[in-house]
Amino acid sequence: MPDSPLFTAAAIAVIVLAVAVVVGVGLKVIRSFRDLGTDAERATYNTLHAASRAGQHLRAGLQPAGAAKASRQLRVLLGCDAFAMTDTASVLAWDGAAEELRPALMGLAAEVLATGRTAVVPHAGHSTDKAGPDFSAVIAPIRAGSRVVGSVAALAPAAGAGLVRATSEVADWIAAQLELAELEASRTLLMEAEVRALRAQISPHFIYNSLNAIASFINTDPARARELVVEFADFTRYSFRRHGDFTTVAEELRCIDRYLLLERARFGERVQVSLRIAPEVLSTVIPFLSLQPLVENAVRHGLEAKEGPGHITICANDSGAFAEVTIEDDGVGMDPEHLRSVLAGHTDGDHVGLRNVDARLRQVYGDEHGLVIDTAPGEGTLITLRVPKSQPGHDA
Numbered sequence: 001m002p003d004s005p006l007f008t009a010a011a012i013a014v015i016v017l018a019v020a021v022v023v024g025v026g027l028k029v030i031r032s033f034r035d036l037g038t039d040a041e042r043a044t045y046n047t048l049h050a051a052s053r054a055g056q057h058l059r060a061g062l063q064p065a066g067a068a069k070a071s072r073q074l075r076v077l078l079g080c081d082a083f084a085m086t087d088t089a090s091v092l093a094w095d096g097a098a099e100e101l102r103p104a105l106m107g108l109a110a111e112v113l114a115t116g117r118t119a120v121v122p123h124a125g126h127s128t129d130k131a132g133p134d135f136s137a138v139i140a141p142i143r144a145g146s147r148v149v150g151s152v153a154a155l156a157p158a159a160g161a162g163l164v165r166a167t168s169e170v171a172d173w174i175a176a177q178l179e180l181a182e183l184e185a186s187r188t189l190l191m192e193a194e195v196r197a198l199r200a201q202i203s204p205h206f207i208y209n210s211l212n213a214i215a216s217f218i219n220t221d222p223a224r225a226r227e228l229v230v231e232f233a234d235f236t237r238y239s240f241r242r243h244g245d246f247t248t249v250a251e252e253l254r255c256i257d258r259y260l261l262l263e264r265a266r267f268g269e270r271v272q273v274s275l276r277i278a279p280e281v282l283s284t285v286i287p288f289l290s291l292q293p294l295v296e297n298a299v300r301h302g303l304e305a306k307e308g309p310g311h312i313t314i315c316a317n318d319s320g321a322f323a324e325v326t327i328e329d330d331g332v333g334m335d336p337e338h339l340r341s342v343l344a345g346h347t348d349g350d351h352v353g354l355r356n357v358d359a360r361l362r363q364v365y366g367d368e369h370g371l372v373i374d375t376a377p378g379e380g381t382l383i384t385l386r387v388p389k390s391q392p393g394h395d396a
Contacts, residue, residue: 058177062142062150067093070174074152078166081135082155085174088113088148098135098155101125105137109151112139116148118168120159133157138164140171144178207236213265228265231258239289246394249316249323250282252291256314259292263299269309271299276315281323285394286387287360293353294327294371294383302331302381322386330380339373354383361385364394 054073057066067085071093075083082096084105094102104125112119124137136159142150152174154167210232217225235258238251253275264271295312303310313328343358358371365387375381 058174059181061178061181062087062092064092068095071095074170075154078154078163078170080154080156080163081133082153084153084155085142085150086113086153087150092150096155098125101135101155105153108137109139109153112141112151113148116141116143118164118171120164122159124155138167140168142171142175142178144175144182149178150174209266210262213262217265224265228262231261234258235262239292245288246285246391247288248282249277249284249286249291249325252286252289253277253282253314253316255289255292256295259295260299260312267299267303271303272309272311274311274313276313276317278316278318280318281316281325281389284323284387284389285391286323287357287364290357290360290385291325291327293357294385297354297383298327298329298331298381301334302329304331306331318389319386321389323389324384324386326382326384328380328382333375333377333379333381335377336375339375343371343373357385361387 054070054077057069057073060066062085071083071085072095074085075095080096082094082098082101084094084102085092086106086109089106091102091105094105101124108121108124111117118138118140121137121139124135135155135157137153137155138159139151139153141148142152152167152171154163154170156163210228214225214228214232217228235255238255238258260271260273295314298312303312311330313326315324315326315328317324317326343355345355354371354373362370369386372384373381374384
C-alpha cells in the first residue's frame with residue numbers, strides 16, 4: 001500500500017541517504033579546495049598550471065593555431081584586457097577585448113621588432129565601444145638567440161610597471177618554449193640522419209653480397225634466383241622507405257626474415273635461426289631499423305668469423321609495461337672493453353649499426369633504455385632491448 005508505514009519509512013530513508021551523499025560530496029569538494037593551501041599557494045598553482053597549458057601549444061613553434069590557444073592562457077596569466085602574439089610579419093593571435101585594434105598592432109610593434117627593446121604605448125587605441133576605455137599597450141620582443149622572431153602585446157587601460165615586467169617575462173618564457181621546440185625538431189632531424197646513416201651502411205656491404213648470391217643461382221637454380229630477387233626487392237623497399245621514424249615489431253621481424261633468407265643464400269646451413277615471439281608484442285612500436293641491424297651484427301661480427309655452423313636466437317616477450325627483445329648468437333663474441341669503446345663512438349667503422357641503435361633508443365626513451373649487451377671473446381653475444389608498449393605520439 002502506498003501510504004503504509006513501511007513505504008513511508010523507506011521513502012524517508014532514501015531522502016536521508018540522498019542528503020548524506022550530497023553533503024559528503026560537498027565536504028569533499030571543500031576539503032580538496034582547502035588542500036591547495038594558502039591564497040599564495042593557490043595563486044602559484046594557477047600560474048604554473050596556465051604556463052604549463054600554454055607551453056603545450058607552443059611545441060610546434062610560433063604558429064597561428066598554437067599561438068591562439070596559448071594566448072588564452074597567457075592573457076589570464078597577465079590579467080590584462082587583451083593579449084596578442086606576432087611573428088615579424090603579422091599578428092598570429094589576439095585574445096580578449098578590442099580586437100578592432102588588431103590591424104594597427106604591427107605598426108605599433110615595428111620599433112620593438114627592429115630594436116629588440118620593450119616599449120610602452122600609452123594611447124594604443126580606443127575601443128569602438130563609446131563606453132570602453134582608451135587602451136595602453138606593453139609590447140615586448142620574443143628573441144631566438146640574437147634574432148627577434150616576434151613580439152607579445154598586453155593591452156590594459158593603464159600600463160603600470162608590474163604589467164611591463166610581467167609582459168617582458170612572458171616574452172622571455174615564450175622564447176624558451178620556442179628554443180625547446182627547435183631542440184625537438186633538431187632531435188627529429190638527427191634521428192632521421194642516423195636512419196639514413198644506417199641505410200648507407202646497409203647498402204654497400206649487404207647489397208653487394210646479396211647480388212653475388214643471387215647471381216650464383218641464375219644458371220643452377222633460376223626459380224631460387226627469382227625468389228631471392230623478390231625478397232631482395234622487398235627488403236630494400238622497407239630499408240629505404242621515406243616515411244616515418246617508427247615501425248612495429250611485426251614489420252621489423254618481416255624485414256629480418258627477408259634479410260636472413262638472403263644471408264642463408266650465401267652461408268647455407270652455417271646460419272641457423274630460432275624465433276620465440278609472444279603475439280601480444282607484435283604491434284609494439286619501435287624505432288625504424290632498430291632490430292635488423294642487431295641481427296646483421298650477429299651475422300657479420302659473430303657468425304661470419306666462426307668456423308662451422310652458428311645459431312641466432314630471437315625472442316620477443318611481454319614484460320608488463322614493456323616489450324623485451326633479445327638477440328643472441330653463439331659466435332666469436334667480443335672484448336667488453338672494445339664494446340664500451342664502440343658504444344662511446346671512439347671506434348670508427350666498426351659495429352656502426354650497434355652504436356647507432358643504442359644512441360637512438362637512448363634519445364627516444366632515455367638512457368635507461370639503451371642496449372644491454374653481454375659478451376666475451378669466444379662466448380657469443382646477447383643483446384637485450386626494452387621499449388614501452390604504450391607510446392603516445394609515436395606512430396608506425
